Amino acid sequence: MQSRAGDMKDSGRSDEIIALHTADSEMQLGRALLHALHNAGISVLYQDREMRTVWARNMRPPWASDTADSNGMLPLAQAERIGAAKRNVVASGNPEHLELSIPADDGVRWFQIWVDADHDDGGAVQGVVTTMVETTEQKRREQTLKTLLREVSHRSKNLLA
Template sequence: MLVERRMMVTNKVLRALENTEMSVFAQDCDLRYVWVCNAGRSWLAGAEAGMADSDLLASQSAERSTAMKREVIRTQRPAHFELAIASGSSVRWYGVRIDADHDDAGEVCGVIGTSVEITEQKRREETLKTLLRELSHRSKNLLAIIQSLASQTARHSVTVPEFLVRFRGRIQSLAYSQDIVTDADWRGADLMSLVTMQVERYAPDGMAQIAVESPDVYLSPTASLHVGLALHELAVNAASYGSLSVPGGTVAIGARLEPREGEETLILDWQERNGPRVRPERDARFGTSTLERIVPNAVGGEASLEYSSDGLRYTLMIPQEQYEINSRSSAIGA
């Protein structure tokens, strides 16, 4: 009766095992396979009684597997290791767990073990490692930008309160641009979203004072942060002293593609109109170093800032590797 019950339980366990990706095996003390159950399409699929790991695995994997199993027989302690099996142009991974097997007298008679495919788990782990490396790289870049902004802001601030106001504004600008980049899975940010996020809140009448004509262009993550910062500097200045500080003042933001030195370059223009008459002298506190040095250097381009009498104009040239084109025409605003 007890034997029959054990057989029934064994049969049910084997049936349940068939619905999993787990293979179960046993080897004798010479590490010859005695039996394999539910091998499926795993690395154990070709295993037959009397075979060894050297008959199933590449030499290096076979040596490692055999060494692990001999150690289990010697110490009678369970062990776990991973196997990488070449499958065409890809690699399949298996998690193998082994323990000492004992006969009815309690003597070690070999090993018993399981093998489960963990390829998807390994892929997820590798993807996570890649994402963490990318996050670390971007975090270092962002910290470098913040350090540069802190130095530049401090250099041109007369008082601590003035420094705090300007520095907080610039950090907030970076945060806004970073949100757009993150929402796009770090692909970057489209120029229209940057304009809306960075400029609109400084215009009393919102986008009614801002005209944008641009290709549907996606900026790289680096260009997104720095172009967003440039737009912030220009918008703050326009709201304080320029065309966004008076009724009827407008800003025209244009982007166009031009061939330069054998490649297409994105030319970004900021033009203020109907504002107060622009003074030829520069306010040292205005972020000229950000606009003329930090931003163009970061994107590998060039920039110019003009104080013409009809309104401030800023031009930024962005090289091809810092953007991609979705569509060649798009326009919003007045």
């Protein structure tokens, strides 16, 4: 059994892989990561340089799509922002990060989106990996906290007046 530890990053995290030594273990790792994506509500999409979908995992609305462009049910402006980010990543090889708000029946849904280049062995960009994470609840908590702080500030000023 072999153990391989990745380099510690500045954030103190480690990309450590322990006891990965057979094809069966790789299959188990793949299944476990798919479960983790599902449980965390993370959607991942891989597209080639021409933006044709190669594979997608855990795609839920608004990302789920029957169309080849994989823009799902997104409003045109947001779909164009994501498309522009993907084209920039293919052209430059540098990652992009977006925060999108998407109208929904129950208000606005918020998403963090990362677009990363997939480089071949020669360093050329062969595709893009797009990762989408819904942050709506976090945004709602932040808004509630801002409202509470504003109210506390207002009441404090009234008490001091």
